[in-house]
Amino acid sequence: MALKTANKPIGIFDSGIGGLTVAAAIQKVLPSESLLYFGDTLHLPYGEKSAEAITRYSEDITDFLIQKGCKCIVIACNTASSIAYEAVKKRAGSQAIVFNVIDPVAEYVADHFHDKKIGIIATKATVKSGMYSKKINKLNSSLEVSSIATPLLAPMIEEGFFNNKISKTIIHSYLSNIKLKNIKALILACTHYPLIKTEIEEFYKKKISIIDSAQIVAEHIGKELKRQHLLTSKKTIQHQFFLSDLTESFVKSTRYFFKKKISFNRNNLWKKN
Numbered sequence: 541m542a543l544k545t546a547n548k549p550i551g552i553f554d555s556g557i558g559g560l561t562v563a564a565a566i567q568k569v570l571p572s573e574s575l576l577y578f579g580d581t582l583h584l585p586y587g588e589k590s591a592e593a594i595t596r597y598s599e600d601i602t603d604f605l606i607q608k609g610c611k612c613i614v615i616a617c618n619t620a621s622s623i624a625y626e627a628v629k630k631r632a633g634s635q636a637i638v639f640n641v642i643d644p645v646a647e648y649v650a651d652h653f654h655d656k657k658i659g660i661i662a663t664k665a666t667v668k669s670g671m672y673s674k675k676i677n678k679l680n681s682s683l684e685v686s687s688i689a690t691p692l693l694a695p696m697i698e699e700g701f702f703n704n705k706i707s708k709t710i711i712h713s714y715l716s717n718i719k720l721k722n723i724k725a726l727i728l729a730c731t732h733y734p735l736i737k738t739e740i741e742e743f744y745k746k747k748i749s750i751i752d753s754a755q756i757v758a759e760h761i762g763k764e765l766k767r768q769h770l771l772t773s774k775k776t777i778q779h780q781f782f783l784s785d786l787t788e789s790f791v792k793s794t795r796y797f798f799k800k801k802i803s804f805n806r807n808n809l810w811k812k813n
């Protein structure tokens with residue numbers, strides 16, 4: 541059984557490259573920590589899957605990260621955070637702390653805005669769960685939360701389509717939705733979306749706040765690990781990347797974010813021997 545010890549790695553998972561935005565922010569906030577990332581590229585996109593499937597994938601990845609000795613598990617995916625957080629916590633038990641990407645953002649929004657309309661763009665599964673509005677309104681009932689599903693965005697980003705004509709057209713069409721009219725802030729409620737943040741900012745011409753969870757979540761994790769005396773004292777850093785399927789876009793994006801020589805381990809947790 542793995543123990544929550546300070547010198548163990550931080551486990552992070554997502555369906556693909558989205559969680560790398562969170563991993564990169566954690567690396568900036570906590571540069572001494574070693575990260576162990578699992579990208580479930582085999583099952584991407586999670587946003588289109590049933591709650592049952594998302595929960596099962598998340599539980600199996602949790603078992604893997606615990607078996608690898610991670611001191612904590614960061615669910616770096618809004619879809620899995622909204623559907624499977626309780627299941628992952630249950631699975632991890634006392635062996636690892638579990639962080640989701642929704643709670644720190646809900647707290648941030650509840651603290652920074654009052655009596656305003658907040659827009660949310662996310663996967664179908666995240667929107668269907670209603671988790672953002674539940675959590676935000678529990679903390680601040682003065683806020684009106686309006687969410688729209690933007691299912692083309694994660695696969696588009698995963699395929700490397702951003703900063704081009706196609707991405708601009710798709711983003712423009714989604715953001716013109718009447719449900720997002722008069723918002724004062726937009727939450728990028730999918731960890732893939734920071735990769736198109738510039739294009740979203742261009743659409744709004746910097747008139748509203750664009751809330752990207754990566755930095756908020758990384759700072760929250762840093763504070764919590766410090767509070768629980770779980771920051772590493774090790775001098776050597778070793779990041780490890782595991783993928784259920786090796787995809788070109790994952791390899792490219794990881795090199796973009798981590799800017800050094802990285803080796804990838806293909807590990808299909810679901811393959812029967």
Ligand code: DGL
Nearest residue numbers: 558585586587618619731
């Ligand atoms: N990056 C994930 C999220 O934050 C989901 C993308 C997907 O697999 O649909 O929701």
